[in-house]
Amino acid sequence: MKRTLMTMATCTIAALGQAQPINIGSRREVFWDNFIVDQDKTTATLTLHHPQFAGTVLVHDEPYEGDGCDYHNILKDDDRYRMYYLGWAMPSAKKTPRNFTPQGIRVCYAESKDGINWTKPKLGLRTYNGNKENNIILDSTDNGFDNFMVFKDENPNCKPEQRYKATAYSNRHEPKGLWCYISPDGINFTRGWNLFKLEKGQAFDSLNVAFWDPNTNLYHAYFRGFHNVQNERLGDKNVRDIRHATSTDFINWTEAKLLDFGKDAEDYPLYTNVIEPYPRAPHIFVGFPTRYVERNKWSDSFDKLTGAQERKERMTLHPRYGLTITDCVFISSRNGDCFTRFDEAFVRPGPERQFNWVYGDCYPARGLVRTPGTRGYDDEISLYIFHGHWHDIATELQRYTLRIDGFASYQATYKPQALVTKPLVFSGKSLTINFATSARGSVFVEIADLDGNSIKSSEVFGDSIDRLVGFTDDLAQFQNKPVIITFTLSDANLYSFQFK
Incomplete structure (x- = not known):
């Protein structure tokens, strides 16, 4: 029987509508949600x-930036990556002079050719302290920004002048709520139309994604x-949540629904979501919501914990800040x-140091970037997380790397264990796998139809994101x-597979 090293919350298979053999065609398949896995026969x-820390890629040290810079979102656009983020400084109870004192929040822009080296172009669009030599694209003259998320609209019916769309919360324009901004070039944005009105159960003060x-x-x-709960857990009866709606035209939307993590899932607060189609398997959406943990009182x-004195100072502004x-x-x-959620943290605050373990840790940017592997290894996924809130220092955007498809895998001990699929239908003449073994470890693959005919692979060992079997x-x-695939693993990890 399948084992897991973590707690998972997930919708049932029935809720996903799966009954007949699953037609996977030639698309890449992963195992994160167990959708294609026969859990009764799987022993791996x-x-x-x-993800692992890979260095700082951007320092927010401009006078209009500071220790509040956040809500980074990244999109691939032809030969470059575009990044949008908020430039601002956090509130402070300190009486001493501060390093960063910008008023209001502004939307800033950066770009990169490789996802590693980023620049802040001087755009000349908005004035800060009498100077337009900056990377600001929108400021308080446009809106009282709390968030701003951009995507390139690949809908073939999209009007050229609306090719780039953004979502932003506005309490300045009527009706208050989530608004659309539009642009022909990804730089010059104008306010478009209201997407969702601010109503009971909605907040929008997060990086809202479209x-x-x-x-x-x-x-x-x-x-x-947000919604209320009856039982107080860690001091918070107002649970921050994530809601989903769809539209055919970006104007008229379905009624928003709470994400469904299954009937047995713990109902804990989630802040941002940064959901997107996974580039290597776009039929699957992935997200990295920040989990909000507010304890109800000060404790030993x-x-x-690191930063105790600064934490107490922040509590004079509001208790939850500490x-x-x-x-x-x-x-x-x-x-x-319907989402599968791993309840063990994907990113933790990490070893205690001067500026972490705060309200503001572990907020990933929206946008996964494929970057070259270190020392000539296979390419990796890069994720980006800001660091340095609350401390009157320049926020840093830090890069983290992860194996391609490597959010989760099936892992086997030295003693061989099996990963068995449900009945699948594929198309293709070859099979590639993303896997890793030890020197003595191995992967064997058997494909069997429902009439008892089967084919077996030769031994596979090594470490590759795309190995031909x-x-x-x-x-x-x-x-x-219909076929059933059995992967027999010894001291090995299996991340994904694809027929071609």
Whole structure:
């Protein structure tokens, strides 16, 4: 029987509508949600992995930036990556002069060719302290910004002047709520139309996400709401939540629904969501919501946690500024509503140092970037997380890396263990796998149809994100009919597979 090293919350298979053999065609498949896994026959262990720190890529040290810079979002646009973020400084109870004292919040822009080296171009669009030599694209003359998230609209019916769309909360324009901004070039934005009115159960003070999905031919929007709970947990009866709505035209939207993590899922607060289609398997959405943890009172552990004095000072502004800490979890979905969530943190605040373990840790940017691997290894996924809130220092945007497809994998001990799929239908003449073994470890693959015919692979060992598997016979004879795939693993991890 399948084992797992973590707690998972997930919708049931029935809720996902799966009954017949699953037609995977030639798309890449992963195991994060167990959707294709026969859990009764699988003995390998589903294991969550964690990104690794890879350095600082951007320092927010301009006079209009500071220790509040956040809500970074990144999009790939032809030969460059575009980044949008908020430039501002956090409130402070300190009486001494501060390093950063910008008034209001502004939307700033950066770009990169490789996702590693970023620049802040001088755009000449908005004035700060009498000078337009800056990377500000919008400021308080445009709106009282709390967030600003941009996507490039790939809908073939999109008007050229609306090719770049953004979502932003506004309490200045009527009706108050989540608004659309539009641009022909990704730089010059104008306010468009209201997307969602501010109503009971909605908040919008988060990085609200929207995008066009060609697989469903729909726009998807994920935004922040909140609901009350009866039992106080860690001091918070108002649970921050994530809601989902869809649209065919980016104007008229379905009624927003709470994300469904399954009937047995703990109902804890989630702040941002940064949901997007996973680039290597775009039929699956992935997200990295920040988990908000507000304890109800000061304790001995707060006295001993890093930054105790600064934490107490922040509490004079509001108790939660000192009593709240945050981390990040990993979620995925195949239909946009029903999500699998790993309850163990995907990103933790980490070893205690001067400026962490605060309300503001572990807020990933929206946008996964494929970057070259270190020392010539396979390419990696880069994620970006800001660091340095509350401390009157220049916020840093830090890069973290993870194996391609490597959010979670099935892992086996030295003693061979099996990963068995449900009945699948594939198309293709070859099979590639993303895997890693020890020197003595191995992967074997067997594909069997429902009539008892089967084909076996030769031994596979090594470490590659795209290894072609050798078989003893012609693989193509098994395509376009139901089959069950058995991966036998020894001291190995299996991350994904694809027929081609």
